[in-house]
Amino acid sequence: MDRRLGPGRLGGLRQHDGARFARSAEATGSLISDEEVVAWLRRRKVVNQFAVDRIAFGELDKWSFAASTGDLAHDSGRFFAIQGLTVTSQFGPVHAWQQPIINQPENGLLGLLVREIDGVPHFLVQAKMEPGNPHTIELSPTVQATRSNFTRVHQGAKIRYFEHFAGPGRGRVITDVLQSEQGDSFYHKRNRNMVVEVTGDVEEHEDFRWLTLAQINRFLARDSTVNMDIRTVLSTLPMSTEDDDQSTLRTALSVNVPARYGFDELLSWLTGLKCHYEMTAERMPLREVADWKRTEYEISHVEGKFFSVVAVSVQAETREVVSWTQPMLTPARPGIAAFVMRHIDGVPHILVQGKPQPGLFDFFEVAPTVHCVNADYRNLPRSVWPPYLEYVLEAPARYSVLHSEEGGRFLNRENRYMIVEAGDDFPDDEGKNYRWVTPYQLRKLASLSNCVNVEARTLLTCLASLW
Amino acid sequence: MDRRLGPGRLGGLRQHDGARFARSAEATGSLISDEEVVAWLRRRKVVNQFAVDRIAFGELDKWSFAASTGDLAHDSGRFFAIQGLTVTSQFGPVHAWQQPIINQPENGLLGLLVREIDGVPHFLVQAKMEPGNPHTIELSPTVQATRSNFTRVHQGAKIRYFEHFAGPGRGRVITDVLQSEQGDSFYHKRNRNMVVEVTGDVEEHEDFRWLTLAQINRFLARDSTVNMDIRTVLSTLPMSTEDDDQSTLRTALSVNVPARYGFDELLSWLTGLKCHYEMTAERMPLREVADWKRTEYEISHVEGKFFSVVAVSVQAETREVVSWTQPMLTPARPGIAAFVMRHIDGVPHILVQGKPQPGLFDFFEVAPTVHCVNADYRNLPRSVWPPYLEYVLEAPARYSVLHSEEGGRFLNRENRYMIVEAGDDFPDDEGKNYRWVTPYQLRKLASLSNCVNVEARTLLTCLASLW
Secondary structure (H helix, E strand, C coil): HHHHCCCCHHHHHHHHHHHHHHHCCCCCCCCCCCHHHHHHHHHHHHCCEEEEEECCCHHCEEECCCCCCCCCEECCCCCEEEEEEEEECCCCCCEEEEEEEEEEEEEEEEEEEEEEECCEEEEEEEECCCCCCCCCEEEEECCCECCHHHHCCCCCCCCCCHHHHHCCCEEEEEEEEEEEECCCCCCEEEEEEEEEEEEECCCCCCCCCEEEHHHHHCCCCCHHHHCHHHHHHHHHHHHCCCCCCCCCCHHHHHHCCCCCCCCCHHHHHHHHHHCCCCEEEEEEEECCCEEEEEECCCCCCCCCCCEEEEEEEEEEECCCCCEEEEEEEEEEECCEHHHHHHEECCCEEEEEEEEEEECCCCCCECCCCCCCCCCEEEEEEEECCCHHHHHHHHCCCCEEEECCCCCCCCCCCEEEEEECCCCCCCCCCCCCEEEEEEEHHHHHCCCCCCCCCCHHHHHHHHHHCCC | CCCHHHHCHHHHHHHHHHHHHHHCCCCCCCCCHHHHHHHHHHHHHHHHHCCEEEEEHHHHCCCEECCCCCCCECCCCCCEEHHHHHHHHCCCCCCCCEEEEEECCEEEEEEEEEEEEEEEEEEEEEECCCCCCCCEEEECCCCCCHHHHCCCCCCCCCCCHHHHHCCCCEEEEEEEEEEECCCCCEEECCCEEEEEEEECCCCCCCCCEEEEEEHHHHHHCCCCCCCHHHHHEEEECCCCCCCCCCCCCCCHHHCCCCCCCCCHHHHHHHHHHHCCCCCCEECCCCHCCCEECCCCCEEEEEECCCEEEEEEEEEEECCCCCCEEEEEEEEECCCCEEEEEECCCCEEEEEEEECCCCCCCCCCEEEEEEECCCCCHHHHHHHHHHHHCCCHHHEEEEEEEEEECCCCCCCCEEEEEEEECCCCCCCCCCCCCCHHHHHHHHHHCCCCCCCCCCHHHHHHHHHHCCC
């Protein structure tokens, strides 16, 4: 027996946690019904009514283009800035480009509170409005705060429930890991993803509700209802099952089932990609970014590709301030992110890609089988489609839901998240940049920092929602 | 039983590897005796004679200070450059400073070849001269190459044994991980650390010898004999033992023995430090760095602290070119790096520090209990000594050896590496920035990228040398 890998003290505890969260995923009862959740969301939306309007850059309040660089920044130097990025890459067909990028070099907190109610873990979700979410209010983690938010706690409004995640009174930490966000749009942005359990009473503010994991999973089957932040936080929640059947998704998600590759081999594969493909990304003055043009209303690519930088005014009541203006990024088109899944030797495996993005800390992270930022390939010849896109679009999907991305920075950025099961016609041999991994291995990778990108983590949560 | 953590396919293989490497660490025989190794090193030193001389910056060939920035760079733009870095930090007493830094943003390879000879794994070490090593020739990994070296393989001299680490003919990968180097002097420098096993015959070039791990371990007990690159490569070599006694170092190094903290708790602790202490580091023109002055011969701190940038000429025969000039960093004084070890509930634990350095990829990595870059504290009042330094200097040391650092960039940079066992008088409660970890946990952390710094990895290898 391999004692090196035997359960440590925490191993047993996590196993126990996993069984409890599985109970929550299998719960048939709940404090409030799904219909009541929908009604509550609708009520919060009415109470917290707000309007988001596109404005000219010149109408931005306290945001301006710096004279020397053309960077778009807040007069206080806080929040974030839109700067330029110049990239060289040996990966893919384009070897050099420049682009605008959001620079927000601070670690925020995405915290989800859990508490056992009648023996079943419940999660305290928030009905949170973000200006960029197409449906305005979505289910969010308990706390979603930038560092600027929580470090000025004593000057401004208190962040509700923040005390459970930091300081002497915090609860028991279940998961706690720094995770990247969209590496095509953010420069080195990361958030601390935490699940924390409390045992005492916690007041349920009207913007918050205790839901079971089963409920959250059902809402994950609805378009644009569960926001990106709760999706990423849930991606590494420990799960376990007594089921011994290695062919089931439950077992593959929670047990170290026999895999095509060992975990060390996967880390070595990622290391190899990082060393094989050189990439550089340096910030540069936004004004000098080639192939992007600035008008009174937007900064956009000369061919209308990728995304545009725009300005919005927001009038709302639930945020720290009641109304404000800010820049946002809005995509040219919705994207697609998909996992291809198949059984290998009777065990479910997912095909993942090792893919660099210029704003990621270490460029390469594990990405979905297919991720098209702008899924407009239907009008292009199939010869230029990314690998496996055709397969994904034509195979029957086991999961296919539209989710929005980070509504505080992106205006109407949505991806269709898909999980398709491959038939026998699907190529078994992956290329150099792809690997078949088990869901358990992918969750283990995600529990390390900077290993699994935000779209793949969303898909991991969607996959686990099929529990 | 926690099946989640059960041995996977590779788990069993690694266990088998671990037993084999333990056999090598316990080997009494060897192909050549230690005395023959010493004689061979002496011969190589004579054959590969070279001279290193300090020169004026003006005498550097193809290196010059850029007119606009004052950065010191090679005319080709390759190799590395000395630039400026401006740092802000919430950690420690100094909250802002500027300094010179080596920018070498490419991933090199440190590769150690292993082969079973008469049933015992042997490692192919090199007698390698580096201009900065105080004793000129040291034991090195099989391959020690910058990316510039191996990507121009077809234009210049072939790198011996490189084919075993890359390409279709490479051997079986035992370990493969990107590791940081000195974060006080390098900006984002990392090297790929690999141990690769071959089964076929491998020619033993006169600069190379096959040694057992037992031999390497004995040389690790000698001052300035085993170079930094082999020390870091060996730090994650799998080891295992049949010994059941949890109080032994062997067991604590190779088995997941009961630990004060779970592994996830340690990751969470590191995450917490990264989020708690904000740090920024931006490159800046070298000419504008405050508190450093440039003369004809050196760039040094106005108070003579830290290190100096100097220029050297090297005349040698073993490098890719026969003679050259280059800038180097030379420290003000030798340093000290130490682990404090103690038994907790009968199991050996090491006290490690979470410590930021401005050139590290993610600032915070796990560092030794004590690391003084310039160990000149003896002349200062004890009230300003770093935590635990006094204890380390006064306790009887189980290990105390002087080792040199990266001799290709540092001129005469040495640290005294110490492992001391704490008595009952040692405080059991660690502060917020410190944690007691088992040697096994520390090796597991080191097997992830960017988690354990280079001095702590050296100490880990020194610790394992006591096997």
